[in-house]
Amino acid sequence: MVAITVPDNYGAVIAVALGAIPVLGFIHGNITGSLRKGAKVPYPHSYASIEQCKENAKAEQFNCAQRAHANYLENMSQTIIFTLVAGLKYPQLAAGLGAAWVAFRTIFLYGYVYSGKAQGKGRLYGSAFWLAQGALWGLTVFGVAKELISW
Template sequence: MATITVPENYGAVIAVALGAIPVLGFVHGSITTGLRKEAKVPYPHSYATIEQCKSNPKAEQFNCAQRAHSNFLENAPQTMLFTLVAGLKYPTAATAVGAAWLISRVLFLYGYVYSGKPQGKGRMLGATFWLCQGALWGMSVFGVGRDLISSATLGF
């Protein structure tokens, strides 16, 4: 039977991965829902039409919020997993990089929704989240994954 020993300071890893990241998802959803009402985009429509955006600036802002939220949902699950796995070997680094990912995602959200730059180009303010996500992936695969492979025994 395999056992996994978690480091003493693994609680901080859990706080980032299973605490703060889901809270940011809730913030994304709240902002998007609030802007949906102002944009007058009825359910079940995901985005405002081009015509709605031309006549109502809040519709364009809603689209930016909706896309920022979708992008968050596309990236959060693997980031949570990478943070939890990387934290098994590198708890302090995983916590710090996970927190940096969160800060980058907040800047991404702010820039996309509130910067006023056309076509949501303000999102580039937080584009560094990709670097953080890549670092967490690397720590997971080349740190923890390599250790698991090297310690595995094959019994035939």
């Protein structure tokens, strides 16, 4: 049997990993869904065509929202896991990095969808989420390695 002891302040880690990160996913989905009708992209199509984007600025905005959401989904699960695992050893740092990731992902979403910059280049304002995600990965590896060495 393996016992996992969580630190006293692990609640903040759970709040970020299982609260704030999934809530941001819900927001992504709502924004993308709300832009679909104006973009005139019927289900089951995921994106507007290049021709549709040339004719309708809302189609380009929908594509930006859809891509921001897809990128979010590509990174969300590993960030949740990194936050939860790193938080076992470093709860305050993991919660802080997870919260920074959520903040930068929010800026990324806003910049991608609402900045009005061509090709969604406003997303670059929030691209520092990569730093927070990398730091969470590093903290996870460091914490796990430290545990393995102490066995």
